Amino acid sequence: MIYSIEVRDLHFRYLNKEEETLKGINLKVKKGEILAIVGLSGNGKSTLCHCISGILHNSYKGDLRGDILLDGRSLKDLKRVDIIKKIGIVFQDPDTQLFSPTVEDEVAFGPENLCLETDVIIQRIDDALKVVGMENYRLSNPNHLSGGQKQLVALASVLSLEPEIFIFDEAMAQVDKAGRTSIKNKIEALKKQGKTIIMIEHDMTNLDITDRVMVLKNGKLQEFKGSL
Numbered sequence: 001m002i003y004s005i006e007v008r009d010l011h012f013r014y015l016n017k018e019e020e021t022l023k024g025i026n027l028k029v030k031k032g033e034i035l036a037i038v039g040l041s042g043n044g045k046s047t048l049c050h051c052i053s054g055i056l057h058n059s060y061k062g063d064l065r066g067d068i069l070l071d072g073r074s075l076k077d078l079k080r081v082d083i084i085k086k087i088g089i090v091f092q093d094p095d096t097q098l099f100s101p102t103v104e105d106e107v108a109f110g111p112e113n114l115c116l117e118t119d120v121i122i123q124r125i126d127d128a129l130k131v132v133g134m135e136n137y138r139l140s141n142p143n144h145l146s147g148g149q150k151q152l153v154a155l156a157s158v159l160s161l162e163p164e165i166f167i168f169d170e171a172m173a174q175v176d177k178a179g180r181t182s183i184k185n186k187i188e189a190l191k192k193q194g195k196t197i198i199m200i201e202h203d204m205t206n207l208d209i210t211d212r213v214m215v216l217k218n219g220k221l222q223e224f225k226g227s228l
């Protein structure tokens, strides 16, 4: 069977650390599945997601061993642009992700970098802003928005790339209850479209939409059995 994401015996050590942060991770995620990864702070959840999304692949920051396959193809064999098209990541702090003068420019940034046709880019901006309900803020400066609105713009800027796989790295941490409900609804809608989703979560109340929960502890992943 070909999985949307398959991680095989993944080890990662930051260059300034003696001990490995990830110590032999194995993971299979099916297309259309919502998987949550939980665990105490500092256990390597973000590191794992950065490995899967290619951010730490061939990185100067550390040593990576093992293999990560997206739809059966190793990251080692994929070009950077192919990885960007396949997998999108929404970070906890939208300020690290937003840097354009307007919401529209922000959402256009990814598709422009993929060198898509102008009419396709315009369509993608329209669609992405509609999905997150931010179409009335097109010309707003992202810096002037609330935390929740910024997170929706960050999500739109990933949606506009139309990836198959989404990673939400504690993406609801800075969002109020209404914003969380809104983002959770979007995640469920993405699942219905057959998208694969990994959510890193601290807030257990956000796990109700997941199909499966795994715990990252001491550099290893295990099925969630009710306690951290």
Ligand SMILES: Nc1ncnc2c1ncn2[C@@H]1O[C@H](COP(=O)(O)OP(=O)(O)OP(=O)(O)O)[C@@H](O)[C@H]1O
Binding pocket: 014, 015, 016, 017, 021, 039, 040, 041, 042, 043, 044, 045, 046, 047, 048, 061
């Ligand atoms: N760029 C880096 N260089 C060196 N060490 C790092 C780097 N990024 C993270 N670490 C270390 O790796 C370990 C795992 O961090 P990581 O952020 O992946 O954990 P986490 O489980 O996502 O934590 P949190 O829930 O607080 O976000 C920590 O000890 C952290 O200090």
